[in-house]
Amino acid sequence: MYLTKEEEHIYDGEHGWASQICMKILVRLGDLFNADKLIPISSAHVSGVSYKTLGDASAEFLKALADAGGKAHARATLNPQSFDTEYLKQRLPAELYERQMNIIEQFEKKGFIQSLTCTPYYLEKPRVNSHLAWAESSAVVYTNSVLGAWTNREGGPSALAAAIIGKTPNYGMHKVENREPRILVKMETQLRNEMEFGALGVHLGKILEDKIPVIHGLRNLSEEGLKQLGAALATTGMTNMFYYGEYSKQGSLERVSVEAGDIKDAIEGLSTASKPKPDLIFIGCPHCSLREIKKIAGLMNGKKVKEGIELWVCTSRYVKEKARKYVEKIEGSGGHVLAGVCPVVSWTEKLGIKTIMTNSAKTAYYAPMLNKAETMLAPLEECLKKAVEG
């Protein structure tokens, strides 16, 4: 990969160890994927912020980078951590909280924005055609497909390195020829809600490999549905983008169709619960928008969450602040609006949570592995009905 004189100096350590190690990560990655050069990025978004998923060795590396003076040279945001500073802080061991805070402090020293969300596009929408280095897979698919910015699916370390250097290797989704669709997905059934969009994503992720689809015949489009589709697509597959709507060059594409049975099978496969009553109802994977929180407050409408069930609505601090009056309504109903966290990257098993009900196919996919929990996948309205009626 071609490096400018300045980049070579960084590579040789003339700007210190922190920049050198980050440049080496980017060059290694660029060489691996035949990138021609580094390109500037408008923003980086780093995953691997939760102490639960990161562990001590990675936390040490973050500290070493901060101690060596590593600083972000692009706008850099962070994925959710394992705690919120109100509810879960009271309920989980203090030692875990301290370790989590230590990680956040290391990011803060490096100038990262404490966004703590997997929907950083609600804080600041990336510009159309801008180049990014984002590591949260749900956000990667959403930003490529819906917002029109360009990013590869970075790993935690490469997004971190890109943030510090302010650049990313030019390969993959940064090149126009790699953003061409290769397969036409024909919808032979209609999706009725955001949960079914997620189920479609789970189904397609398994059959598409890394091929970019044009999904034809999708109706009932909503921001929430597309967000669920992208999150689930990235959960079961390697596709980083989808097109929806009309596509003029259909003739050249491979074809598959999606039937009602495919959606039904995907939902059933993600509903593993052996008992009818969940311990936790979780909405907010990916993190909720203001509109979603408003909708939840409206659906709860003063009803009370049934004893023995918890309702968590997860979002960023930024959105929670904007949604203050709806947050009060949800909390008045006995739900918890948690900022900066999600159950998947926290220790729900330490809270005795064995069954999680959610409208998110991504959570339903990961919870059995990462939370040792059984799952119930259902649309938002059904989840909230369950929260109230048990």
Ligand code: F3S
């Ligand atoms: Fe976000 Fe957690 Fe889901 S990080 S995408 S809410 S698994």
